[in-house]
Amino acid sequence: MNQGTSVVSVNHVCRTFGSKEVLKDISLQVAKAETFGILGPSGSGKTTLVKLLTGIDEVTSGEVRVLGIPMPKLAMLQQIGYMAQSDALYTELSAKENLEFFAALYGLKGGNRTRRIRDVLELVNLQDHLRKRIDQYSGGMKRRLSLAIALLHEPPLLLLDEPTVGIDPVLRQSIWKELKALNRKGTTIVLTTHVMDEAEKCDRLAMIRDGELLAVNTPAGLLNATASASLEEAFLYYGGVRR
Numbered sequence: 001m002n003q004g005t006s007v008v009s010v011n012h013v014c015r016t017f018g019s020k021e022v023l024k025d026i027s028l029q030v031a032k033a034e035t036f037g038i039l040g041p042s043g044s045g046k047t048t049l050v051k052l053l054t055g056i057d058e059v060t061s062g063e064v065r066v067l068g069i070p071m072p073k074l075a076m077l078q079q080i081g082y083m084a085q086s087d088a089l090y091t092e093l094s095a096k097e098n099l100e101f102f103a104a105l106y107g108l109k110g111g112n113r114t115r116r117i118r119d120v121l122e123l124v125n126l127q128d129h130l131r132k133r134i135d136q137y138s139g140g141m142k143r144r145l146s147l148a149i150a151l152l153h154e155p156p157l158l159l160l161d162e163p164t165v166g167i168d169p170v171l172r173q174s175i176w177k178e179l180k181a182l183n184r185k186g187t188t189i190v191l192t193t194h195v196m197d198e199a200e201k202c203d204r205l206a207m208i209r210d211g212e213l214l215a216v217n218t219p220a221g222l223l224n225a226t227a228s229a230s231l232e233e234a235f236l237y238y239g240g241v242r243r
């Protein structure tokens with residue numbers, strides 16, 4: 001893929017914590033309007049990689065670019081919708097107050113702010129729980145609100161760390177429908193997942209183990225390369241079970 005047209009460009013990235021090498025010479029490109037999944041066993045470095053893409057964390061060596069801009073760069077927050085693995089919500093505030101806070105942070109104003117808040121609430125099916133404090137929310141409701149916040153400012157790039165954990169299958173399906181609709185409108189999505197039917201919905205997948213990028217391919221390409229009948233089998237293959 002031509003690096004010039006990539007929304008996300010990761011070039012020879014290493015990240016170490018103390019003496020621990022958590023990411024080892026990772027290079028990958030994500031094109032506009034792709035859904036790109038990062039798969040790997042627990043502790044393989046997925047969240048660390050996503051945090052480098054957001055600019056929350058910095059590479060030890062190598063380079064990350066988002067929309068051509070070297071990261072980290074504070075101004076890029078406007079271009080990125082990030083859903084962290086642990087929800088970053090103000091628990092003593094209501095859902096509405098949380099959304100209003102983040103909408104203001106993203107510079108959404110007037111009718112547009114009201115409209116966006118209404119639209120994202122509807123999408124994650126929380127419109128009936130608008131005034132409830134977050135400390136009274138269930139885990140799944142918090143995930144849904146976090147996703148709503150990531151979508152609020154209609155960013156061209158969505159970075160979603162295990163977005164549908166704790167979300168029931170019906171709502172998960174409707175969220176995926178929306179993610180695919182955003183894709184069609186040009187939004188690029190990078191996500192981590194442990195859910196194989198989500199991995200199948202990705203255009204391409206990166207397989208990571210122990211901080212190493214083992215493969216980047218389409219779901220069908222991964223099945224072929226590993227002679228697997230299912231992505232779960234391919235995942236287990238790269239996870240080391242058949243090695």
Ligand SMILES: Nc1ncnc2c1ncn2[C@@H]1O[C@H](COP(=O)(O)OP(=O)(O)OP(=O)(O)O)[C@@H](O)[C@H]1O
Binds near residue numbers: 040041048
């Ligand atoms: N700030 C940090 N300081 C030290 N070690 C860290 C730090 N952040 C992550 N690590 C280590 O880096 C490794 C990768 O962690 P990471 O959270 O990226 O894994 P993951 O693939 O996202 O796992 P999971 O699927 O369980 O979320 C782990 O061994 C973790 O302990």
